[in-house]
Amino acid sequence: MENKNPITVVIIEDDETIRNGFTYLINATENYKVLNSYSNVEDALIGLVNDKPQVILLDIELPGIKGIEAIPKIKHILPKTYIIMLTVYDNEDNVFNALTKGASGYLTKSDNTEKIIDAIQEVVNGGAPMSMNIAKIVIKSFHKNQNSPLTKRETEILEQIANGKSRSKIAKQMFIDLETVKSHIKNIYIKLNVHSREDAIKEAKNNKYI
């Protein structure tokens, strides 16, 4: 029996019913063990030092320290632990905040509860489990607007500007004259109805032109 080395899990979730439900579900699965569960981050940060789980299921909507703020704190004491976010809302900002801070997976509670087990297995295998709606949000964030008013060349130049390059550096790098770059930038500003690099970048990012 491989029960000697189960995958260890800690649950941080304020709703007692859900917490106990997940605990029961996971413990009932062979090769998985819930070491501990907490109803808030404050307690968890103390207990986790001893628990040292491989995977943490972390609710986003928590009293006190929110789940997202907890991620860096957890990563600080347990850098190798995988964190899977649990939430009822698939708020876009939350998704990206959690991911940039180091969450490895993101599930909405509307998912079939058995998916939790699959997700735990998946992060341990180095994967990145996501609910269907979360995957959609993530993928959509990559999609560029196909209806940009900017031409190819203008888009190229605006991308360079967004990378912090000066007009003269852009000119050298693109093998065109500084005056040409200036012309393009003027046209970009007119098309985007802005008067500065800053606003051009903001406008372009908002509309996913770059």
Add this chain to the structure above:
Amino acid sequence: MENKNPITVVIIEDDETIRNGFTYLINATENYKVLNSYSNVEDALIGLVNDKPQVILLDIELPGIKGIEAIPKIKHILPKTYIIMLTVYDNEDNVFNALTKGASGYLTKSDNTEKIIDAIQEVVNGGAPMSMNIAKIVIKSFHKNQNSPLTKRETEILEQIANGKSRSKIAKQMFIDLETVKSHIKNIYIKLNVHSREDAIKEAKNNKYI
């Protein structure tokens, strides 16, 4: 029988064995129909105008026009069609290029072939099917480096710089003096060992400090 309105699919894939295999597999599934299959993009672009499929399975490694270059061309004539990329290699650049150009899903051929059917269903439902390894690449691209040499304040300022803001705008916005911003930038440059905004942004992005 709901066979009257099957999910319509077109396959673009140069390997005849795979092409025929997928065609057979999909046609054998109730409620799915392969309208056509092509061995190259050139032919596909002509035929697609009539086919008008809901979903296209698109190989990345194709002779002539590559799969990635095909995406915008396909989107141009069929903006509403979902595109699922198929590939043997999970090359990072390819993944992000395909996604920014508008691919909705990304599967590696090492996946269980039955997953294809699930993926087709998933994009039609507005989802974003990904292989486990692809999901991992995507999620990892969001993760920030936790070992940044920059302080919180320095990181904040560098982010503003990356947004194209001038020192004076940063100062106003952060309610600190212009001289303070200058000091922070000087320190950022020293820590990152650079001498310009451009290089600071590049270095910070390379190391995922911002």
Add this chain to the structure above:
DNA sequence: AAAAAAATCCCCCGTATTGGGTTATACCGA
């Protein structure tokens, strides 16, 4: 082949920004 769009280059102007040098103070967490 003609018209339209995109890309290229030129000159002018005044103001603001940039990178770099040096020093200093208040605060705060280990």
Add this chain to the structure above:
DNA sequence: TCGGTATAACCCAATACGGGGGATTTTTTT
């Protein structure tokens, strides 16, 4: 208490910036 952090000051020369006028050539579309 000590180093790191955030704050601020003063100096300087070089350049980058936004905006105003054009003009020409290449490419694309019709």
